[in-house]
Amino acid sequence: MRSIARTAALTLGALAAATLAPPAADAVSVKDWMSADGLMIDLNIGRPTTVGMRQSAGELYLEFSNPLGDPRDLERLAAAHPAAIADIQFGQNSVLLRTNPGADVRVWSTPQGARLAVRGPAGQGVVAPTPPAASSADGSNSDRAAAERRLEVLRGRVELATGRPEAARTALEAAARNDPADPETLTALAAAESELGRTDRALAYLDRAISARPDDPNLARDRARLLRDQAAFIEVNGGWRETDDSDRQSRAGFILAARFGERWRVGAEGFAGHVRADAVQRADGRTTTANDAFGAGQVSAAYRFRPEHETEGTLHGAEHGPGAGLTHRIGPATARTTLSAGYGAPHFDDVAGILDEGRKHHVQIGHERRFDRDWRASVGGALNQYGVADDDNVARTGAVTATVRRRVYSQAPFYVDAGYSFDGEYEIDVDTRRDALGATFNPLPIDSREVHFGDVSASVSLAETVTASTTVGYGFDRFGGDGATFAGSVEWEPSATWKLGLSAGHSFAATRGDNASVINFGFYVRRSLGSDLAPSATPTEPPR
Numbered sequence: 321m322r323s324i325a326r327t328a329a330l331t332l333g334a335l336a337a338a339t340l341a342p343p344a345a346d347a348v349s350v351k352d353w354m355s356a357d358g359l360m361i362d363l364n365i366g367r368p369t370t371v372g373m374r375q376s377a378g379e380l381y382l383e384f385s386n387p388l389g390d391p392r393d394l395e396r397l398a399a400a401h402p403a404a405i406a407d408i409q410f411g412q413n414s415v416l417l418r419t420n421p422g423a424d425v426r427v428w429s430t431p432q433g434a435r436l437a438v439r440g441p442a443g444q445g446v447v448a449p450t451p452p453a454a455s456s457a458d459g460s461n462s463d464r465a466a467a468e469r470r471l472e473v474l475r476g477r478v479e480l481a482t483g484r485p486e487a488a489r490t491a492l493e494a495a496a497r498n499d500p501a502d503p504e505t506l507t508a509l510a511a512a513e514s515e516l517g518r519t520d521r522a523l524a525y526l527d528r529a530i531s532a533r534p535d536d537p538n539l540a541r542d543r544a545r546l547l548r549d550q551a552a553f554i555e556v557n558g559g560w561r562e563t564d565d566s567d568r569q570s571r572a573g574f575i576l577a578a579r580f581g582e583r584w585r586v587g588a589e590g591f592a593g594h595v596r597a598d599a600v601q602r603a604d605g606r607t608t609t610a611n612d613a614f615g616a617g618q619v620s621a622a623y624r625f626r627p628e629h630e631t632e633g634t635l636h637g638a639e640h641g642p643g644a645g646l647t648h649r650i651g652p653a654t655a656r657t658t659l660s661a662g663y664g665a666p667h668f669d670d671v672a673g674i675l676d677e678g679r680k681h682h683v684q685i686g687h688e689r690r691f692d693r694d695w696r697a698s699v700g701g702a703l704n705q706y707g708v709a710d711d712d713n714v715a716r717t718g719a720v721t722a723t724v725r726r727r728v729y730s731q732a733p734f735y736v737d738a739g740y741s742f743d744g745e746y747e748i749d750v751d752t753r754r755d756a757l758g759a760t761f762n763p764l765p766i767d768s769r770e771v772h773f774g775d776v777s778a779s780v781s782l783a784e785t786v787t788a789s790t791t792v793g794y795g796f797d798r799f800g801g802d803g804a805t806f807a808g809s810v811e812w813e814p815s816a817t818w819k820l821g822l823s824a825g826h827s828f829a830a831t832r833g834d835n836a837s838v839i840n841f842g843f844y845v846r847r848s849l850g851s852d853l854a855p856s857a858t859p860t861e862p863p864r
Contacts (some may be wrong), residue, residue, distance in 0.1 A: 342369035348433075350393035352400065359404045361397065364432050371429045378406075378841070382424050383414045383478070385694070385730060403437045411478030419861040424533045429731070472498075473505050480508060485515035485654060490794050503529040506532055509541065510546075517653050519550050519583045544816050551847040552578035559823075559842030577702055578849075585632075628652055638666040643679065654690045658700075667706060667764060678764050681705045681712075686721070694727040704745070708763045715749040715766040733781035743771040770798040775805065785813045795828060803828025803837060817848040 351362040365386050372383040388394075391410045398408040407418040419425055420437060422611040426437040456588045476492035481483070489512040495505045506529035513522040526543045531698035534537060620638030625631070634645040643664025650657045660683070665677035686700030706715040708816045725739035746768045752760050775793025782788055788810045796802040807825030814820075 346386040348391060348393055350397050352397060358402055358437060359437070361436040362430070363434045363436070364430075368431055369433060370729055371434050371642070372431075372731060373434075374428060375425070375427075378419055378421065378423075378533075379789075380417045380419075380427060380436070381474075382416065382417075382427070382478075384433070385413070386414050390416070409474050411475055414474065414478045416474050428449070450681075473502075473508060476505075476508050476512070480512050480515070485512045486652065488512040489516070501532045503533040503536070503539070507542070508653055510542070514546060515653060516627065516766045518582070519546065522546060550579050552576075553846050554849060555844050556845040557842065557844035559840065561841075563837065563840045585622040585624075586620065588617070588619045590863065634662075636665070638664075638679070657683070657687045660686075675711075675746060675750070677709045679707045679712075681707070684719075694730070695725075698722065699723040704767055706764050711763070713751075715750040716761045716767075717745050719743075719745040734778070735780075736776065736778045738776045739774070741771075741773045741775075743769070745769050765830075768799050772796050774803075787811045791825075801828060809838075819846040819848075820844070821846075 344858075349364045349366065351364070353360055353832045360625055363382075365388065367386060369384045369386040371385075371626035374381040383755040388410060393654055394410055394415065395409050398405050404419060404423060404863045405417065406420045407416075409416040417425070417436075426439070428435045451505035467503065472491050472495035476488045476495065479488035479491060489509065491855035492505055492509045492512060495502070496509060499505065506525045510522040510529065513519075513525065523543065523546060526539060526546065530536070530539050530543065551575075554571075555575040558576070560570040564567070571591060573589065573591035575587065575589045577585070579726060581586050616636055620632060620634040622630055622632035628651050630649045632649075636643050636645075641664060643666075644662065645662035645665070645683070647658060647660040652658070662684075663681045665680050665682075667680045682702050682704045685701060686698060688696070688698035700719075700720070702719040704715075704717045704719060706717075708714050721743050723739060723741040723743070725737055728738050747766065750762060750766050753763050754760055773793055773795035775791050777789060777791040779787060781790040788808070790808040791805065793805040794802070805825065805827035806829070807823070807827070809821060809823035811819065811821045820845050823840070823842045827838050827840075
């Protein structure tokens with residue numbers, strides 16, 4: 321038995337070491353052979369990987385979820401088959417293969433890479449390469465310059481696809497200096513600037529790309545979507561929630577939002593509904609119950625001082641009176657720090673809903689970062705003070721939150737993410753009261769909680785205008801209960817100005833030691849109202 325156990329331990333140790341060890345220098349291996357009607361190629365990354373593909377006439381772009389490592393085999397491949405392959409370029413996770421005129425490429429995904437078949441016209445084998453372009457008088461080669469520019473564009477695409485828009489912008493700007501009118505470069509630059517939240521620059525780059533290629537419907541569609549996302553809109557929403565300990569709680573509301581250039585963003589929200597919730601506090605065998613109703617609304621305005629600094633102010637009202645909040649965001653969209661403070665926000669309990677005259681004041685700091693296309697994380701901390709009725713200080717708590725998420729599968733139109741989140745709130749000081757019968761109770765249900773939650777989510781495009789997503793997870797509260805979560809949503813965009821959504825979910829209530837379950841259902845209808853970000857009359861270089 322010891323021998324078997326020792327063998328098993330050694331085997332598991334070897335597997336773990338192989339899994340955790342860094343990839344070898346020659347991470348990608350290439351096998352190639354001539355077949356009856358062309359050339360077959362196997363690209364093997366050496367470990368499980370997913371493959372994304374984009375193909376156009378004479379070009380095949382492959383992106384892998386794992387890095388390629390040393391690309392010497394790819395360089396050898398281009399030299400070994402000049403009749404079939406005109407050029408191969410590569411990035412950290414990608415390959416751009418160009419074939420000679422008339423050749424056709426078919427590609428299949430394999431568990432550890434991809435297999436390609438390169439065939440000539442009508443399956444008659446690959447065609448001969450075209451002669452190289454003549455050098456200019458000063459000895460430079462225009463084809464070589466074009467290839468170098470395409471390599472910069474490829475590098476930019478790779479950086480953008482792997483979640484590094486700042487690096488993508490740097491590479492693409494270098495390519496644009498060599499060819500300021502290339503639509504592919506300008507489109508990629510627009511995507512990078514959009515990722516960084518610089519809509520004015522993104523629109524200017526798209527305008528220049530459209531000027532160079534006015535008949536491309538994809539460019540017009542990209543511009544329309546960008547404008548729609550920045551446009552003023554009105555949304556009507558509603559739904560209901562139901563828990564084990566309360567009656568059904570319904571809600572209806574609206575949102576009105578608009579942007580003014582790149583600096584101003586304003587909005588208004590209104591909510592109305594009725595909640596009958598049994599907010600039960602058990603003490604000395606007695607209970608205290610409150611039947612709650614709520615109505616709330618808020619207005620907000622945000623001003624962007626420069627691309628990486630934005631301040632937002634909020635005023636809101638509820639049954640207990642007015643409140644306010646102030647938030648400042650620092651950094652690009654890929655690495656942002658948020659500082660915020662709030663006064664008089666309605667206190668929301670997972671089971672009971674919004675509690676009658678319950679409110680919360682807070683100061684908070686948080687940081688979120690996207691490391692690459694697959695990994696992102698966030699961490700935050702807060703100090704909270706709770707009030708109720710005419711007492712503004714019935715409890716004080718400290719809170720810590722953290723999340724980490726990874727995209728584990730990425731092959732359009734299907735994506736899968738997995739993640740873990742931590743949500744802890746700990747009592748610092750909680751006041752108690754005595755009712756008319758002398759029983760002790762808490763004015764608000766404020767207790768410590770420490771929720772650990774893991775989930776897997778998936779999204780898929782069912783059609784060009786329909787997207788669906790689902791989440792399955794399990795949570796555990798160290799001070800309370802545990803349970804599973806199931807949720808799903810569907811979004812439909814019948815036109816550039818309309819968007820509709822439905823959502824439903826069932827979860828355990830991670831709340832104050834309660835083990836109740838919560839059922840949610842919601843809907844929204846959004847209508848874009850137009851945009852003040854009109855197309856440029858004459859596309860120009862965006863401002864620095």
